[in-house]
Amino acid sequence: MSTELALYQPPVTGLTHDDMDPELTEGGGNFNKALRLFSPKSGAVAEGKVGVNCFGIADSNDIRDLGKTVDLLPVAWRPQAVYFDDSKKPHFAYRRGTPEWEDVKARGDHGMCFLCVERSTNQCVEFHCKGSFQRPLGAEIAKHIGDGTKPSQPITLTATTAPSKHGPQSTFTVAKSSLPFTEQPDDYKAACERFVAPLNATEPSRAR
Numbered sequence: 001m002s003t004e005l006a007l008y009q010p011p012v013t014g015l016t017h018d019d020m021d022p023e024l025t026e027g028g029g030n031f032n033k034a035l036r037l038f039s040p041k042s043g044a045v046a047e048g049k050v051g052v053n054c055f056g057i058a059d060s061n062d063i064r065d066l067g068k069t070v071d072l073l074p075v076a077w078r079p080q081a082v083y084f085d086d087s088k089k090p091h092f093a094y095r096r097g098t099p100e101w102e103d104v105k106a107r108g109d110h111g112m113c114f115l116c117v118e119r120s121t122n123q124c125v126e127f128h129c130k131g132s133f134q135r136p137l138g139a140e141i142a143k144h145i146g147d148g149t150k151p152s153q154p155i156t157l158t159a160t161t162a163p164s165k166h167g168p169q170s171t172f173t174v175a176k177s178s179l180p181f182t183e184q185p186d187d188y189k190a191a192c193e194r195f196v197a198p199l200n201a202t203e204p205s206r207a208r
Contacts, residue, residue: 032191034058035070035118035125037134037159039170053159053170057118057125064121068159071119072127073181074145075152076192077138078199080128083108094198112138114145115195119154122183124191133162133171140174154181 035057038050044063050056055066081093081104093104104110111130118125129138146152154177161168185191 032115032124032126032194035066035072035116035127037157037170037172038063040168053161055157055159057121057123066118066120070157071154071177071179072114072116072125072141072157073119073152073154074114074116074141076115076195077112077142077145078195079110080113080130081105081108081110082128082130092198111135112142114138114141115191117181117185117188119179119181122185124185124188126195131169133164133169137172137174144176153177154179 055070056063093101109130144153
C-alpha cells in the first residue's frame with residue numbers, strides 16, 4: 001500500500017491564500033524548469049516540438065511533451081509578472097505594488113506562479129497561470145496547497161479550449177486526483193530555494 005508523500009513546505013514568507021487578490025486571479029539562469037500549456041499559435045507547436053494544446057516541460061530549447069493531461073502536486077505559489085523584450089528575452093517581477101511590477105505587468109502579463117511536482121517525470125516545475133483564460137484558474141490550484149495543518153493535494157490539469165472573439169484559446173480544467181504522490185524529487189529542497197529566491201533578492205525584477 002502506498003503512503004502519501006508529505007513534503008516540506010517552502011517558506012514563502014508573507015504569502016497566504018488571502019493574498020490571492022483580484023489582480024492575480026481575475027480574468028481578462030538558476031531557475032526551475034517551466035511547465036507550459038502550448039497553444040496552436042506557439043512557435044514550439046509550429047516547429048513540431050510539442051503537440052497542439054499539450055502540456056510540456058521547457059528546458060532551454062528542448063520540450064518534453066506531456067500530452068493533454070498532467071498530474072501535479074502544488075506546494076507553493078508566488079506573484080509573477082513577465083514580458084518579453086524585442087530580443088525575446090523574458091523579464092520578471094515578483095513584488096506587487098512596486099514600480100518594477102507595474103512596468104513589467106503593463107508590458108506583458110501577470111498571475112500566480114506555482115511550484116509543483118510533476119508526476120510522470122518526478123520533477124519540480126514552475127507553472128505560471130497568466131492570461132485572461134488561465135489566470136482565474138490559479139485560485140483553483142492554490143486551494144490544493146498544504147497550509148501546515150494538512151498536506152498538499154494532488155491535482156489533474158486537463159487541456160481544453162475556450163471561445164473568444166479571437167478564436168479558441170488554450171486553457172485547462174483543474175480536478176482533484178485520487179492518486180497520491182509517494183516519491184520526493186531528488187532536488188526538491190534546492191527547487192524550493194530557487195522558487196523563493198526571487199522574493200528575497202535585492203532587485204525586484206530580473207531577466208532569465
